[in-house]
Amino acid sequence: MSGWIHVDPQRAATLRDARVQLHHAVQFATAAGISYLTARTDDSHTNLKWMDHAGALASNPIPVGDGSVRVAIRMRDLTLLVMRDSKTATELPLRGRTIPDATTWARDQLGSAGLDGRAYTLKRHFEIPAHGVADGAAFSALEADLIQIAAWFANAVVALTAVRDANPDASQVRCWPHHFDIAALITVSPTASVGMGLEPGDAYYQEPYFYLNAYPQPSADRLPQTLDGKGAWHTHEWIGAVLPGSRLASDASQEGQVNAFLRSAVAACRLLVAGR
């Protein structure tokens, strides 16, 4: 059993509000990395790991005593978690609550867990898309939309992990809180690499989409004619292979389609950067 969860491609382009609210919510998890971990030059102290058993994006572990603490967001119901040794210790549903409400709660819980709660800060070094929740509105995302986005992330981890297993030069799969993409990097050679991931939506595609970007950047006139799984080449302002969510089949062939796209796009990108 792969763990693939059926998603509704017809709804892919209707998830924007829930996606942006989740983007703001996962900053609670990122804040734990910023507040308590040593900053790394690659910013990886801010990234998030998908915890499949909890359906949550979680901070890197913060050592406390003999164990660790993580802050996480359970995506399907927009709930803030404080985890001890990767298990949920306490939780706060965010819908109906504001960012200041949740910050106060998080500081209290982190203090109880043995950390200095006063050190927990939501200050960050990057901007994310605007939403009323950042100006004091309560979280209000629709549960049906949250369930869809959670499924997209869970599926992305399944698909990207399969690619990683087939490509020993690929990194771990992690969510990056600035763009909110969940991604891995294939180091093809010291001079070439391929970034691949799922972006849940942005200015280019207002829906979840799988992508691959190659470096050195290929020329648009060198791209192969076709990609499997209904993928296509994106050439507006940046060049990459993409599979927008709305192009997924509605039936049980979704996982095979995504895997076919990723396999063909990885092979194409490897060829594009080979020998450069």
Next chain:
Amino acid sequence: MPIHPLESREDYDAAVGSDRPAIVFKHSPACGTSFMALRVVSAFAERHPAVPVFLVDVINQRGLSDGIADGLGIRHESPQAIVTQAGKAVWSASHGSINANALAERIASAAAATATTPGA
């Protein structure tokens, strides 16, 4: 390609010596975040074809990358975008702080400063 790779100190000196503001983007091919920043800079370059945009690969041109940091007095980071003018850094940003609006604003203010400088 609207982004011009820099491969030598001579390339770099020629690129940033002008009074015309330019962008130097330091990219790490070993960093996923840098890929997304490269998207931002690529999009900026497409939208602003009159602005010279240059790329330095911080792994494969490490010496050049370090030399730029030393020469400009800017702490090395990657990804990093540096707005240069007349051989000096007038602004820099790293990681998620690299965004199209910030780049456009800094380029515009650098160009305006040149335009209002007597004798410029």
